[in-house]
Amino acid sequence: MTDLDRATREAIAALVYRLRQRDEATGEDRPDVGPFAQEYVLALRLRGWRPTPAQAPISWGSPVARGADPQSHADELEAAREACAEAAARLKADENARTP
Template sequence: MSDLDKATREAVAALVYRLRQRDEASGEDRPDVEPFAQEYILALRLRGWRPTPAQAPISWGPPVGRGVDPERHADELEAAREACAAAASRLKADENASTP
C-alpha cells in the first residue's frame, strides 16, 4: 500500500479500523451494513471527498514547434503592452482621485 497517496492510505486505514470494530462486535450489537456504509461515506465527504466522473488522463508531451514567433507577432505584442500601460495609468489616476 506504500504506492498510494497519503489521503488514500488514511481512508483505507479508517475503513479497516471500522471493519475490525464491526467484526469484533457481538451479533446483536453489530451495526446494519447499509447505515455502516453510509456513515463511512459521510465521513469521507466531510473530509472533502467527492465522486467525480472517470476521465482519461491528459497526455502531456513536448511542445510542438517553437511557440510564438516574436517578430511575427511584434505588432500585437506592442499593442498589448500599450493597453496594459494605459490601464495602469487609468488605475493610478483613479486611485489618486479617490484619496483625500
C-alpha cells in the first residue's frame, strides 16, 4: 500500500468517526456510515482530491531578530498603505457607479 492509500483510509476513518459522533448527538442509528464514508472519500479522490503531507510551520521569528530595522521602511510602508486605500476607494466608487 502507498502513503496515499493509507491517507485515504485515515480520511475514511475520520469521516466515520465524525458521522458516528453526529448520530450519537442526534440519537440516530445509521448502520451504513462506513460504506457512505468510503463512497464519499473515493468520490473526492475521483474529483482530484489528494492528501498532502502535513508539515509544521516554519518559525521565522521577529524581523528585528534577523537584523532588519522596521523603522527603515516606515515611509515605504506608509506609502503602500495609502496606495492600497486609494485603490480600494477607486474600486468602491467604480462598483457604486455600476450599481443602478
